[in-house]
Amino acid sequence: MQYTPSTIEKKWQKFWSDNSSFEPSDDFSKDKKYILSMFPFPSGRLHMGHVRNYSIGDAFARYYRQQGLNVLHPIGFDSFGMPAENAAIKNGIHPKKWTYENIDYMRGELSNLGLSFSKEREFATSDPIYTKFEQGFIIDMFEKGILYRKKGFLNWCPHDQTVLANEQVIDGCCWRCDTEVVKKEMYQYYLKISEYADELLNDLKLLENGWPKQVITMQENWIGKSTGLEFDLYLDDESQKLLNGKFLKFDVFTTRPDTIYGVSYTALAPEHEIVTYMLENDLFDAETAKSIRHMKNSNSIDRQKDKQGVSLGINVLHPLTGESIPVWIANFVLMDYGSGAVMAVPAHDDRDYEFAQKYDLSVKAVIKPENAELPSDSAFTDSGVLFNSKEFDGLASNDAKQKIMDFFEAKELGKKVINFRLKDWGISRQRYWGAPIPLVHCDKCGIVPEKKENLPITLPEDAEFTGEGNPIANHPTWKNCKCPKCGGDAIRETDTMDTFVESSWYFLRYTASQATWNDKGFDKKEVDYWMNVDHYIGGIEHAILHLLYSRFFTKVLRDLGYIDNTEPFERLLTQGMVLKDGSKMSKSKGNTVDPDALIEKYGADTARLFILFAAPPTQELEWNDSAVEGAYRFLKRFYDRSANAYKCDTLPIMEHAKLGKEEKFARKKVYEALQRSIEVYAERYTFNTMVAGVMEAMNALGGQENSDVWTEGYWILTSILEPIVPHICWELSSNLFDCKNLAPQKIIDEVFAVDTISMGVSVNGKKRSEIEVGVGEENAAILALAKESVEKWIEDKEIIKEIVVPNKLVNIVVKG
């Protein structure tokens, strides 16, 4: 029989489909596993990143099914979003048509991969029923004050009269018409994630055992909790006059109150109200006004990179010394952090230092290192000892921070505050292809939520996609409605929601059984059983936003009484990207590999094997066509050599002691592969080493001819490989073992027994020889043998130290 993946794969895919093999059971007395790969955006075709993501998830799902657990392994589509609308603008296809055609195509691609997804729970987030439940949650959030409205700055193209996403702004200009983009302040809806900042930070502790450390660190830094001093800076009389008496003071926040005597200037964000006032009242010359506008319009990354400033020509008084301090605008000061104003201490802050150098501002050092000199050409940013700081001289930084804050509080000059870097989540999008925000604007009643029985609020089908303005707002009639409260004429909100809203609760939706599906977004009993997600697998690029929003949403839904869970994802596996020729696969670079063509040529099993074998999942994966060939050749060999095994329905039993050397070695390799696979699923997730173990076992089996050993080998190896290359394994397993071996396998200790151990011998840490010693050999005997073996390197030298690391190596330390 020849290995023909196309026949085998179709056969088993049909079998699984006909038998509904992968639908979760509603029997909640069983132990469960919820395995989830991040769902795809239906861009049109699957790419290798998806293949990788779903191959990893499928390995877990199939493994736990073998273990007899009730496994939920669902898939769906994150189907709202900008690309659908872009396609509509470019090619005139309706976003809905584009989206659902893509979904149909990708569903077929997924099914060709033999992935063990539940079919009955599949959905797309643009399905009206999904929107219905989501809008319900949003209304609850509005009523609880978690959703609110405030003004925020957006990228605005004055020509197309439309809001632009960051990626649609290219070098400060509109991607379609090249007009210079400006920031426009508009009303938007926000979710109060900042109110959950402390909990989101503290609960990271609950994830320490299941999430990669780097993701936890990134989230900690993103939330950015800091304690510091907030105080007022008063403008001097002349400055107050200049501002027509409109402003007396502004407040600043600092995390370094210990450096307060080193303040030599202060800096405002370009959006600060004082700057806005001065701009509006022509208090700047034309050129200065222009450069301030430029700062405001540039993107947030550029603002941090290239530091720019403008002197305001006004001064404040130092709160402790009364000295006059100039006020500047600095582009790197952010309006949405703290109060949008900072005290600048160039001697002790890198950014302030760079800024002071650039604009020739004075630098005053007030902290010095304990046992060293202050650097002359940079800021000293560590903690140290205070000087030039009046009564606080001689205090250590940490001590001084406290004392100075206490001093400010006692004199009522300022107060200790906690600030977070985390900003509220703006969910408004002025776009068509998203879930409408279910609110209504009534002249009499203000902003009123839609009645839940009227949900979902769906999109108008007959919108026009021109790239100008918001298609929903432009629609002639859609926004006209009745006020849900007073029944009078009202206007619907035309903003739709950020697609991160949909992906913040889709994992809950999957827990809904058919009985729940149409009535509720999810059912608490079912959530209690299935949640949390046991293994969540997805790209590292989602380490912050998606994962943070999902954690937040889970906590909000808990506080709204829908669920009891506090964190959604128990264990997280962040996969690396798939690269070709050293860079990310992308259409523009022309370095993509089409999964369909690959499956066509070699079959799904080869694609899956290659992708799991070529690198550990967390690492970037470099594509290599000939290594794919290699994976195919291995499967072919695996298939062909199954002829060495015989049919049976239980594991062959043999007497290990009576076997020959090669036979023993083969059995050892087979069981080592099994042991490694158990470890891989439990903690390491390094499927590449698991596959290598199976390959080693196959190589070892080839060195002997005992059919019991071959059969035992196939019994175990097809079981190990089934989660990775399911089609070929089901084919072999059903032919040979009636699939009885697709179940947990036991380790047999006797196969690991050895008579001798090889130990390395080093001299001064450098390996010089190798020795064979008996198991349990005395150290003295080992040392004697070791010394003899490295005679050449130790003769005539004084031995200072002898180290024996049991079963590993001997190190002889010599002098001279």
Next chain:
RNA sequence: GCCACCGUGGUGAAAUUGGUAGACACGCCGGAUUCAAAAUCCGGUUCGCGAGAGUGCCGGUUCGAUUCCGGCCGGUGGUACCA
């Protein structure tokens, strides 16, 4: 700019807790088979003729460092409207 990660043969990688660097593959080289080739099978393959050197670079801790610490260089992801 900031936050996080990564860097090991010609290539993808392995080395589980600081303990024999390069498992397993790809590629290449050689051999068997074949009229010949493909396919398959077997063997070799870090560099260096060698002494020896060697895990991006420089330094440190240690009997011993791919692994821990400090500094640098290069690359990747994220940076709040791409998903």
